[in-house]
Amino acid sequence: NAGVTQTPKFQVLKTGQSMTLQCAQDMNHNSMYWYRQDPGMGLRLIYYSASEGTTDKGEVPNGYNVSRLNKREFSLRLESAAPSQTSVYFCASSVTESPTYEQYFGPGTRLTVT
Amino acid sequence: LAKTTQPISMDSYEGQEVNITCSHNNIATNDYITWYQQFPSQGPRFIIQGYKTKVTNEVASLFIPADRKSSTLSLPRVSLSDTAVYYCLVGPSFGNEKLTFGTGTRLTIIP
Numbered sequence: 001n002a003g004v005t006q007t008p009k010f011q012v013l014k015t016g017q018s019m020t021l022q023c024a025q026d027m028n029h030n031s032m033y034w035y036r037q038d039p040g041m042g043l044r045l046i047y048y049s050a051s052e053g054t055t056d057k058g059e060v061p062n063g064y065n066v067s068r069l070n071k072r073e074f075s076l077r078l079e080s081a082a083p084s085q086t087s088v089y090f091c092a093s094s095v096t097e098s099p100t101y102e103q104y105f106g107p108g109t110r111l112t113v114t
Numbered sequence: 115l116a117k118t119t120q121p122i123s124m125d126s127y128e129g130q131e132v133n134i135t136c137s138h139n140n141i142a143t144n145d146y147i148t149w150y151q152q153f154p155s156q157g158p159r160f161i162i163q164g165y166k167t168k169v170t171n172e173v174a175s176l177f178i179p180a181d182r183k184s185s186t187l188s189l190p191r192v193s194l195s196d197t198a199v200y201y202c203l204v205g206p207s208f209g210n211e212k213l214t215f216g217t218g219t220r221l222t223i224i225p
Contacts, residue, residue: 004157033213042201042215043158059214090157102148103213105157 001026004106006091012112013081021076021109023091031094032074033058033103034066036087043090049074081113118202123220132189134219136202139183147178147185150201152218158201162187189221197223 007022025032030051035043035058045058049068063085065077074093078085088110092103119137126132138147146165150158162169164176164185175188189196199218 035215040217042217043213044215045213092157102160102163103158105159108155108157 003027004091004093004104006089006106006109008109009107010110012114013078014114015082017081018077018079019081020078021089021091021111022073023075023106024073025091025093025104026072027093027095027104028071029093029095029104030071032068033092033094034064034074034076035090035092036060036085037090037108038087046076046089078111081111083113085111086113087111118204118216120200120202120216120219122217123222125222125224126192127224128193129191132192132196132221134187134189134200134202134221135184136187137184138202138204141182141204142206144206145182145204146206147176147182148203148205149174149176149187150203150215152199152201154198158215161200192221192223194223194225197221 004025033048034046036046037043044060046060046064047058047066049055052071055066055068067075088108090108091106094103146163148163149161151161152158162171162174162176164178166178169176177186199220201215201218203213
């Protein structure tokens with residue numbers, strides 16, 4: 001099992017450009033999440049999807065859109081990138097209604113917006 | 115979700131036992147306490163979870179007093195590879211879609 005994979009690993013964008021971050025998991029998990037982590041900070045939830053076909057806003061959704069393409073894949077789109085979106089983006093997945101509060105994280109995408 | 119408070123940083127020497135305490139005064143009846151570990155340039159990794167008393171696994175122990183207003187993560191005989199940021203999270207086991215990570219505790223192991 002690869003677990004949670006993310007592409008790309010690194011990306012540099014100019015202000016106003018758009019891009020999509022891809023995430024896939026092979027653990028048959030129902031729930032998937034997108035977080036951002038700014039330098040020296042904890043993770044903040046951007047969007048999550050409790051099941052295929054559903055998405056909900058997290059703590060910091062402005063400037064982002066998501067698509068739960070199927071059970072495996074959950075993408076994050078920046079329509080018009082801004083320097084404030086420079087961050088490391090983590091995707092995660094979990095089993096809904098699990099007895100443990102465990103999320104599995106991908107390796108992250110380091111995004112710089114100039 | 116219950117707010118948590120933990121030390122910003124801690125140093126310890128190799129081979130020692132390290133205890134990181136987390137305060138969560140407004141923990142709810144159905145909340146669990148969960149700890150994650152994050153190495154530089156990696157995503158967080160689940161370490162341990164508990165509801166009350168003591169939980170132990172191959173990595174750590176989690177001590178939770180009867181009032182559940184705090185908890186202590188114990189790492190036995192730490193090594194340099196335990197240098198990481200440790201996050202304490204409190205929330206319901208079900209409906210776990212809204213994990214809230216604080217700034218965590220940056221643990222540095224000194225040789």
